[in-house]
Amino acid sequence: MEKCIGRFEIRRELGRGAQSIVYLGWDPQLEREVAIKTLHFARADAKRNEALLAEARSVSRLRHPNLVPIFDAGEEDGDPYLVFEFVDGPNLAELIAREGRIAPARTADLMRQVLDALALAHAAGIIHRDLKPSNILIDAQGRPRVMDFGIARRLDAIDVEKEHVGITGTLGYLAPEYVDGRQVSEKSDVYAAGLVMIEMLSGTPWVKGGTSVSMIHQILSQPVTLPADVSIDNQLAGIVLKACARDPALRTDSAAQMKSQLDDYLGAAATPIDTTETEASAEARKRDTLNFLIRRMKHKTDFPALSDSVSAINRLTRSDKESINRLSNTILKDYGLTNKILRLVNSVHYRRSGGGTISTISRAVIVLGFDALRNIAITVLLFEHMQDKGSARELKEAFLRANLAGCLARDAAREFMARDAEEAYVCALFHSVGQLLAQFYFPEEVAEVRKVMLQKNCTDEIASTQIFGLSFSELGLGIARHWGFPQGIINSLRPLPEGLVKKPTTHDETLRVVAGFANEICASIASVPKEQRTQATNAARQRFNAAMSFSDSQLQNVLEKSFAELKELAAVLHVNLTQSPFVRHVKEWTGARQETPPAAEEAATASALELTVLGDPELRDQSETGEVNAEGVPDAAQDILAAGIQDISNSLVDDFSLNDVLRITLETMYRAMGFERVLLCLREPKTASMVGRFGFGADTSEVARKFRFPLEDAPNVFQLAISKGVDIIITDIDDPKIAGKIPDWYRKTVIAKTFVLLPLLIKGKAVGLIYCDRDRAGGIVIPEKELSLMKTLRNQALLAIKQSM
Incomplete structure (x- = not known):
């Protein structure tokens, strides 16, 4: 019989502290999951329990x-317990540990929501008193959710608190007046909010660990300052430091006031231009304007998601041995993105790399290289977010121009820096990212920029500076830094000086010249009347002649080749080219002939999706949504499994890496069968254990670290699979017939209710195990044909292991 607390069934432990344990529970009356926090004190105290339950009743009304x-x-059994809504997501401490630092605008936005909740509690006379990152959960929508008012006290009961000499709360977040004299007020929570913001911005707590004596000394004697490596504007720094003032009289008065300050920060008006300002003040103004623009962009839901995705990919490097798996996981989270990338890498351009048809992201890394796939992912991610219907035409034109510049730079770079061709592509692609993002987020202001250009006959750099306070290129530079692009790419975004371009002497300067050349050629085609285009492109070639010499015929050939690549990309991303003025201009300049008659081309693209509806699940085709049949298996499962088998066969013929083959095996099962997680375990001879290594799906990195069990374990389903070499499907781990065979370590590690075990045996000896799961009981059904293909994949993995021994 399951253990119960009150009417609530206990399913598994979520975490524990010195005096508490939190469980995932089930409410049988309302049929919903809940979080249950049990509190156990060394000394029983009925009055204390009653006071805590009374406090809980007060909080429950919020x-x-x-x-x-x-x-x-x-x-x-004499111990109090509290039942909360179960929030399925990490806490803020886990988010900081995973991301390192949180961007200033996002930090401000998260904290303003926390403060709004605190202000409500304060108005009801309740102080949290233990505000810290681990007590702030992040739900599935990205909202912060404050929890654990378990040690809070009513404001009208604070005088009683002075009778107690012990400290209540987490020492590193307590205000000086409480540590020194047990004084508690709303400002105690404000102080903790400031420290939490510093931790979000810096990645580490302000009060460092150590003995309680040393921590108390820091709290009472050292004024709170921002770490030297935290770079934020003066407005946000002032808000944070005022909240953390040691003297309560100098501190922000209330949570509501601090929330209002952050509202103003996120929605502040841009600083007006001062024509008499010094160079230093001009730079400061530009930084303020950039921060203002980023804050405005932050309020559109697309930008935070885009920023997080691009920043996460940019943090990955070839030197990081886990990066390939992390890159693959980032891409595979989005089924539509995965299919677009796979279609793109199988286009004519990329298939020249060899390796036959590519059906997995892992195989794409092997064939194309880490950098190429990372760049493809960033490219598709960027334009997946360009879905605004208000300026669809302008966005599509900017998209096509940027991509043609990228293709042109890549093809031109192959003439003299072939190894860096993919980097040249990204440099040219993002050369105009400031203008592209401005068009998406500030279409009305961009319309004003065009008016100024016509009225004053000036460049877009001059006009955008007048309207925005900084130029498109400066906006692009700021965004690139915000996203963590490598310095070489950031440098390439700087406009080249007027006049003849000198021959570059460094790698970064070469990338800058190539990106500038490609964009100037595209600009001359896009914005110059037909009769003047040849003259304009010749002028551009002459400007770059000393740096990278191209004859008229060479430029014609490279541009035609690049245009063919652009059409492939447009087809993958469902961008209709038939109505594009820019595409028409390119065709006119190159004299390119349509491969199909106009009517046929129009019919072929009639069903293609415009850029404005990318990402709309109702408009994607079945291959992009991953539709499933009545058994819960994706309709394309057999095709994906068969393609993965071919991928591995191609890899085994080549000079393969064992990890590459194992990654392809796991990724194929993950994509084909719609599992929540697929994990590889390998035998660890020194400890006689089976240990999780890597996988695909939700939280697999964390699960892999905890997935460990002895080879000679007590009888259970895992022991049976590896000792007998049998494939096992567990439909429901809580089924009375099987519940006793599910080990405790598993229940504490994974939330899945159903899983598959595919052991890897060589000569009867277990060398590994493939684990696949779904969260919902009964969620895994594997038809006979799919099971046969999965076993073939498993056998290929075994063959790779044997060949590597």
């Missing part, structure tokens, strides 16, 4: 979207 509500409270 309703706010950024609070985790209390559903119930009671006592079990």
